[in-house]
Amino acid sequence: MSSSNQKATPKAIEVPNPMQSLENERRNPLFSVKEMTTFIDGSSKNVALKHAIFQELERDPNWIIDDYPNISLSELRERTMKKVQGVADKLMNESRSTFMYRMSLISVVDPGFWTRFGVHMGLFLGALQGQATPSQMNYWVQKGALSLRGMIGCFGMTELGHGSNVAGLETTATFDASSDQFVIHTPTSTATKWWIGGAAQTATHCAVFARLIVKNKDYGVKTFIVPLRNPQTFELLSGINIGDIGKKMGRDQIDNGWIQFTNVRIPRSYMLMKYTQVSSDGKVSEPPMAQLAYGALIMGRVTMVSDSANTAKKALTIAIRYAAVRHQFSTGPIGSPETKLLDYATHQHRLLPLLAQCFAMNFASKKLNTEYETLSKNLEIAKSPIETKLVLNDLKEIHATSAGLKAFCTWATLNIIDQCRQSLGGHGYSAYTGLSSMYQDFAVHCTWEGDNTILMLQCGRFLVSSTESFLKGKDTPKNLNYLKKASSENKLSTCSSDDPDVVCGLETLKEGWACVSAYSILRAHKLYSKKISEGLTQDQAYEASAAARLHAAKMHVTAYLYHCLADAVQLPECSDNIKEPIVLLALLFGASAAVQNSGEFIQSRYFNSKQINTLRNKVDDLCVKVRKIAVLLIDSFDYPDYVINSPFGRKDGNVYDSYFNLVKRLNPYKPVPYFDTVIKPLLNRSLETDDGPKLEIDN
Amino acid sequence: MSSSNQKATPKAIEVPNPMQSLENERRNPLFSVKEMTTFIDGSSKNVALKHAIFQELERDPNWIIDDYPNISLSELRERTMKKVQGVADKLMNESRSTFMYRMSLISVVDPGFWTRFGVHMGLFLGALQGQATPSQMNYWVQKGALSLRGMIGCFGMTELGHGSNVAGLETTATFDASSDQFVIHTPTSTATKWWIGGAAQTATHCAVFARLIVKNKDYGVKTFIVPLRNPQTFELLSGINIGDIGKKMGRDQIDNGWIQFTNVRIPRSYMLMKYTQVSSDGKVSEPPMAQLAYGALIMGRVTMVSDSANTAKKALTIAIRYAAVRHQFSTGPIGSPETKLLDYATHQHRLLPLLAQCFAMNFASKKLNTEYETLSKNLEIAKSPIETKLVLNDLKEIHATSAGLKAFCTWATLNIIDQCRQSLGGHGYSAYTGLSSMYQDFAVHCTWEGDNTILMLQCGRFLVSSTESFLKGKDTPKNLNYLKKASSENKLSTCSSDDPDVVCGLETLKEGWACVSAYSILRAHKLYSKKISEGLTQDQAYEASAAARLHAAKMHVTAYLYHCLADAVQLPECSDNIKEPIVLLALLFGASAAVQNSGEFIQSRYFNSKQINTLRNKVDDLCVKVRKIAVLLIDSFDYPDYVINSPFGRKDGNVYDSYFNLVKRLNPYKPVPYFDTVIKPLLNRSLETDDGPKLEIDN
Known part of the structure; x- marks a missing residue:
């Protein structure tokens, strides 16, 4: 084939240089990427620490991760x-705090490792910290x-037949006073500890959740430390x-197993006795209030909201950088070069509202974190019963908010990952482009x-019960002022403007989301009240x-997320340079979510049909505007190539060569083993x- | 632990018998499962054939599938x-027809095998059938x-840098008249054939899509048979x-690879010349019309709509049977047994509208199939140009409908699989409960x-261009009569009833879905026309x-699906015995989809806000009604345990024991290999x- 043949149709088969394509997106940046990174990460100290931690991981040979698809x-x-x-x-x-930050970054690099380490650190140690007496804690630390x-x-905790409902667990811990021991036992196959x-x-010891049985009486589920293996052999x-539970959808780094106990004896002191105590003569003393297990639960959820935001950043980095590199079809006259995705x-429309959602999750996570830290401090310093009660109200609210946010954000990120994967076209199906395993790990x-x-239902229950409280004139949780306003005035506001810039304005959408949220909560409350008035119990209602x-x-939760993003502009750390992009993202998130929930907005009478159409057009405009800074926004997430771990998300845009090289390196040529x-x-x-002898039928 | 201990709290830890739980659902059936199966499958002949094919597979030792998670x-x-x-x-x-039916069932059992066989049978043979001359066909069959x-x-077909846009492929096939050969060549790394x-x-030959270059002129992409391997060695x-493309998200049964050609010579006759011909002296004759490649494309899509329905049946069998077995928490007074999921x-609300959607996909698939078969026959028998033109109009419509249905149904089923997986709680994350790999394969x-x-955009383009045609007084595609009516009368109808049974009635919803569909198409058409009037080209508009x-x-497409399900009741094959369940499912699908798109319904003024609330309440009622027959509906899908391939979807409900046994069998105990x-x-x-020597600083 002569070179002149290729020249015959240069335009149809010209493939734009991928690296140049990406670099073009960074010309004349409309804002400072560095300032945006600092804002997203919270401080320049955090940014520096992030760089240091990622560098340590990248240089450690145990932390090679790009060959995961090919190892057993x-x-x-x-x-x-x-x-x-x-x-x-x-x-x-x-x-x-440094270690917690390290773990949050490790979770982005290798979620399976994070789980394996987290089981010991978060769950086992967490059980000790939450439920051991000081001397028990000291013993286990030793x-x-x-x-x-x-x-x-x-x-x-979980058993083959029992997951979410801890109170339904079957494993028993029966006190034997004669030996001052508990007998841990798995009575049935559904009581087998599962998913552990x-x-x-890995483990030498297990924090076992089992029903405390003393003198034939069942005191409900408590926690016991049970040795499993001889640490020397x-x-x-x-x-x-x-036994080994084997292959999972993802996170195969961690060895989940099942455990059965057959009359296993442990010393009485191995029961964690911070709250409930059992004396040597079998006297059980229980705490006056239900255990304050809230704290540990909230911690996990706060972490998962931040993990949602961080994982979404990784997924979007891959999809948006590739979209700035990949050209396909042409929107111009015949013979024009192919158009960038x-x-x-x-x-x-597919990716940019998700990018905005990712920013919303980032700032919601920061807010939740701050509220949780303040709460933890207040819990420690609260002295009087009145103080404690006030803090407990906050605790209830954060418990509900974190439950709703955990559910919403993990669902949102799972969706973001899959949307990003599909946006890569066929390549999204390869294990080497990073999004399929991200989905499997994240799910x-x-x-x-x-x-x-x-969790969503718990959050909804809190919202309904809070409404009930307002109506009885009680305290208002901080983040529900909008609801109090709506329910006390007994009417919701309406947007009366026809000006597109007002309809799709930060404040209008703030009011709108508050209004729609109040509308749907009041509807749920009304239904609940109706059922109560029909004679149902609270639980039934x-x-x-x-x-x-x-x-x-x-x-x-959508309203909460939108408010966090819209309010981010007012934070002192938000420099003028980066205000405009944040506003664009907030509007895009708020408006596109409103269009998706247009029925709710119209039913609540906040927006009318015409205003919804205005928002629809505005979403089109906002997409165009955010598109111009999309790669810069991605750059501001500031994850190195090692962390992104996908040739499609490389910062230099060298997608095809690095993808091809990776595939070749991990799958070297070999003859087909089953040919012969x-x-x-x-x-x-x-x-x-x-041909062969023919069998004929005689007749 | 004595038995009296267990009696101390019998209610809290009593686990209902799983098999009994499921069997209870089958007492006093409200319709004939057998008749429903016949209706779903199309005929009792089909049902018998299905049983025979599944039995053959189950008994064949090569077709063991339950150990897939554990094999390399x-x-x-x-x-x-x-x-x-x-x-x-x-x-x-x-x-x-029998073989096609066999393959559609095999796809449910082992989608990866289906792909591996389908590449040869559907794609390679399809290319020959569609593009080879009769004597070429004869040659390759020999x-x-x-x-x-x-x-x-x-x-x-696909290349590293080119997927959906076939016209942008880079591989060249340059005619060398001196040797009467084509030279197949991969000019760049992005031209590498990828995903093959x-x-x-496996393959000895490849149907290569390459740019035909004759005497320096590029004739666009044609197909060439290129030998790859010596069949003997x-x-x-x-x-x-x-090279091997290695690990994928799923379907690892098939060996996708990449291919590069370096000046590979093939005889001129290896170009498939049904349409475009190249003579030995380099004369190229092209067909008067663009190639009728539509047919082959439609076939694939028709298949994938039916595969969507069938895979959804499998996923829902697992989720719904388990939901009838699993008990969790209690909604009754304290001490009541746990409640069935x-x-x-x-x-x-999570599962039953999806079950209804699955039925809608089943009947839409049947309708599409029938239309496609009729069309294929008509294409064969059409003699005159006028006849041919009429058939081609149908072809265009089926092309658009099948594109929209393929996209909608594959997305819907992917969602169904993941919703089903999540509905299993933690167990959904195990590789042995079947839904994680189903997701990965189906994606x-x-x-x-x-x-x-x-594809969705193509379907939308057809809808907009059809609207343009009506307005110019041209023919109406069959399934778009509703659109013609709306656009010619220039107004959409409105539901004026307040009676809940009318608002949520089969006919009201049929009219409503037609109306909302017309509304959104007219909106798209209006926007398109506006852009045209602003001077944009058709493509730009x-x-x-x-x-x-x-x-x-x-x-x-939603309207199409709803109409198919609502119309199924009128089919002669729909016996009276099974009419009521089908009506319930149609109402549930139509109403829940309307509530999800409430904004659109209110904007089009078909339903008002109050009617939407009526529908919301009706969806609650319908869920309760469908719940009563949910297990029977699942039974009517009639997939044996071997095909369901999940302990959670077993017909006998023996979930826990068979899950535990499977996990134990596939993961036998062994010492931790990396302990030492x-x-x-x-x-x-x-x-x-x-302790050790302390390093002190002298000072």
Whole structure:
């Protein structure tokens, strides 16, 4: 083929240079990417620490991650375990806040490792911190609970037949006064501890949730530390059966297992006795209030909201950088070069509202974090019963908000990941472009530490019960002032403007989202009240209004997210330079979410049909505006290529070469191993129709 | 632990018998499951054939599928190849319709095998059938293209840098008159053939899409058969580079690969010349009309609509049977037994509208199939140009409808699978409950044979251009009569009733969906016309109205699906016994989709806000009614346990025991392989803080 042949049709087959395509997006930046990064991460100190932590990981040979699609489950588990020691040493040697930040970044790099380490650190240690007496805590720390020297813990809550409903667990811990021991026992197969992370190959001890039985009386579920393996030999201890739960959708770095206990005896002191105590003569003293287990639950949810935002950043980096590189079809006259994906309206509508949502989650996560930290401090310093009661009100609110946000944000991010994956076209289906495994790893966030549907219903229950309180003249939770206003004035406001810039304005949308949220909460409350007046119990009335409650919670959380993003502009850390992009993102998020929920907006009479059409057009305009800064916004997430771990999200745009090289490196050529045994016989087989003796029927 | 201990709290820890729980759902059935199965499958002959085919697969040792999560990629590929011969023999020995039915069932059992076989049968053979001359066809059949004896084909269309836009492909086929050969060449790395199923380990020949270059002139993309490997040795032929694309999100049964051609010479006759011909002296004759490649494209889409329905049946079987077995929390007074998941309103709202959607997809698939078969016959028998033109109009419509349905139904089913997975709680994350791999396998349906977004836009373009035609007084496509009515009368109808049974009635919803669909199409058309009047080209105007067009297509397809389900009641095959369940499902689908799109219904003025609230309440009622027959409806899908391949979807309800046994069988106990090398050193390590010489600073 001569070169002149290629020249014959230069335009049709010209492929624009990918690196140049991406670089073009960074010319004449409309805002300072660096300032945006600082704003997103919270401080320049955080940015520097992030760089340092990512660099440490990238240089550590145990932290190679780009070959994950090609290594077996057992290799993956072994490599993951090799990483534990280095991180455990950090845990011992750096401040708690630095270590927590490290873990949040590690979760973006390797979510499976995060889980494996987190089971010991978050769940096992968390159980000790929350439920052990000071001397018990001291004992287990001496045994190595903090350093992982001498012991590794796992967390034995869920059972084969029991998940979300902890009160329904079947495992028993029966007190035997004669030996001053508890007998831990798995009575049925559905009582088998199931999904226990670290049980299959890692843990020496387990924090077992079991029903406390003393003198034939069932005191409900308490926590007991049960040794599983001899730390010197790793042999299973007597009465312990353990098996591997095997392959999962994702996070195969962690060895989930099942455990059965057959009359396993532990000293009485291995029951965690901060709240409930059992004396040697079998006297059980229970705390006057239900256990304050709220705190630990909230922590996990706060973490998952931030993980949602961070994972969404990673997914969007891949999809948006690729969209600025990939050219396909042409919108110009025949013979024009192919058009960038990012220049198509549908591609913009597909990705850019999700980018705005990601920013909203980022700032919501910051707000939730701050509220949670303030609360934790207030809980510590509260002295009087009145003070404590006030703090407990805040706790209830944060519990509900964090439940709703966890559910909403993990669902939102799962959707973002899959939308991003599909936006890569066929390449999204490759294991080497990063989004399929991201989906598989992330999916479990929607289920663990509270199934999302149940959490949404909890949040909705709080909203309905708060409404009930306002109407009785009681206190207002901070983030529900809008609801109080609506329910006390007994009317919702209406947007009366026809000016598109007013209809799609920051304040109009703030009022609108508050209004729609109040509308849907009041609807759920009305239904609930109706059911109460019909004679149902509270629980039955809540169940009968479940669909409305779930919907109300979704509206409330969307409003919360929008308010966080719209309010971010007013934060002192938001420099003038970056205000405009934040405003654009807030409008895009607020308006596109309003269009998606147009029925609700019209029903509440905040917007009319015409205004909804105005918003629709505004979303088109906003997409065009945000498109111009999309790559800069992605750059401001500031994740290095090592962390993005996808040739499609490379900062330099060198997508195709690096993808091809990765595929070749991980899948070197080799002859087909089953050619002789399977394919050759197929290709060379004889058929019934081949020549041969013919069997005729005599007649 | 004595038995009296257990009696102390019998109610809290009583786990209802799973098998009994499921069996209870089948007492006093409200309709004949057998008749429903016949109706769903189309005929009792189909039902019998289905049973026979499933039985053959289940008994064939090559068709074991329950251990897939635990076998390696290379084992999976080898086992898949072992199955090819048996299926190829069926292809040779049974009718085309029986074989097609067999393949549609195989797709439910093992989608990865379906793809591996389908690449040869559907794509490679399809290319021959569509583009080879009769004597070329005869030649390749002689070589083994039908029997797979002597050759196996693959399909070389997509390239690393080019997917959906076939016209942008870079690979060249340059005619060399001196040798009467084509030279096939890969000019750049982005021109590398990519994603080619069967290339890595299976194919001897490839149907290569390449730009025909004759005497320096580019004639666009044509198809060429290029030998890849020596069938006797499987060595790559000269000039062929092939590599393995490796791990994918799913469907690892098929060996996708990449191919580069370096000046590979093939005889001129290896170009498929049904339409475009190249003579030995380099004269190119092109057909008067663009190639009728429509037919092959439609076939793939018709298949994927039916696969969507069938896969949704499988997913819903797992989720709904489990929901009838699993008990969790209690809605009754304290001490009541835990409540069935299926009895929770949120669980009903989560799954039952999806069940209704699955039925809608089933009947839409039947209708589409029938229309496609009629069309194919008409195309064959059309004699005069006028007849042909009429048939081509139908072809255009089916092309657009099938594009929209393929996109909508594959998205819908992907969502159904994930909703079902999440509804299993934590167990949904196990590889052994079947839904995670179903998601991973199914996901690619949204991308291949036309990316869903692009297909939706195509469908939308057809709707807008049809509107343009009506307004000019031209013919009406069959399924768009509602649109013609709306656009000619220049007004849409309104539902004026306040009676809940009328508002949520079959006919009201039919009219409503037609109306909302017309409303959104007219909106897209209006925007398009505005852009045209502003001086944009047709293509630019379509691009400028892309978001509205996409939305219009979604509304149109939803309307189409609803109409198919609502009309199913009138089919002669729908016996009285099963009419009521079908009506309930149609109402549930139509009403819940209307509530989801409430903004659109209110904006079009078909329903007002109050009527939407009426529908909301009706959806609650319908969920309760459908819940009563949910397990019977699932039973009527009539998939054996072998096909469902999930302990959670077992017909006998024995969920926990079979799940536990499967996990134990596939993950037998073994000592931790990296205890000595990794864990023991961690547990026994010394720390900096350990006793030892202290380093003091002199001062």
